[in-house]
Amino acid sequence: MIERIKKAADIIKNAKRITVLTGAGISKASGIPTFRDKNGLWRKYSIEEFATPQAFKENPKKVWQWYNQRKKLIKQAKPNKAHYALAELEELFKDGFALITQNIDNLHRLASNRRIYELHGNIFQTKCLVCDKVYLDEDVYEDEQLPPACRYCKSKKTRPNVVWFGESLDTSMIKKAMGLAATCDVFISIGTSGAVMPVAKLPQIAQYMGRYVVEFNADYSTISMFADDVIIGKAEETLPLLVSLIKRGRG
Ligand SMILES: [Zn+2]
Incomplete structure (x- = not known):
């Protein structure tokens, strides 16, 4: 697993545009x-x-x-180490960073991420x-x-x-999310099962466009088949490690 995180960190540190997708899994350690x-x-x-x-x-x-x-x-609930790692990532990549989330819990904002698209x-x-x-x-x-x-x-x-079950997502926001998946250098999916459309399309779009796709999850999901690398583990452990390796790599 460490080797895979190192590989991901090596690719990410040279990227300009990072698009992150998060789901409920990232908030689990916060007690949600x-x-x-x-x-x-x-x-x-x-x-x-x-x-x-x-x-x-x-x-x-x-x-x-x-x-x-x-x-x-x-x-x-309070943000956990995974949320804070993403806040650090935004700090590193500035405007090249975008965060798309399915979560309604506000924890990304509390962790100081700024460019957040709350799909739900x-x-x-x-x-x-x-x-x-x-x-x-x-x-x-x-x-x-x-x-x-x-x-x-x-x-x-x-x-x-x-957004309730049976309701559609805001069209302009989903278009924006698709654009972010298509134009990034690296697409990172965290703690989402990929069971809900059209969110599940985002890693697919990134892969189709030839972007590097990496998944961090507690288990394999339907997103795994569209990922170049899958890192199984607790996001609150794997993401801080990833970010510390990226920071080391960027000097
Ligand atoms: Zn009113």
């Missing part, structure tokens, strides 16, 4: 359960009950109660369905306050600014 975990949050509930437009239409308060609980849980939204943002404003909302509410009133127009027709 992944979707597909045996003990994951989603196993205890049926997804259809909470994370779909239908559920919201039928009972917005119930959906909000669930997201309010998740917010409370995620608020206690952010749990700490609320969207008003009346005035269309999206705003930062870190509050955890009392039950009787739910759904929370819009900070701008006071309407109670608000929703968490996250």
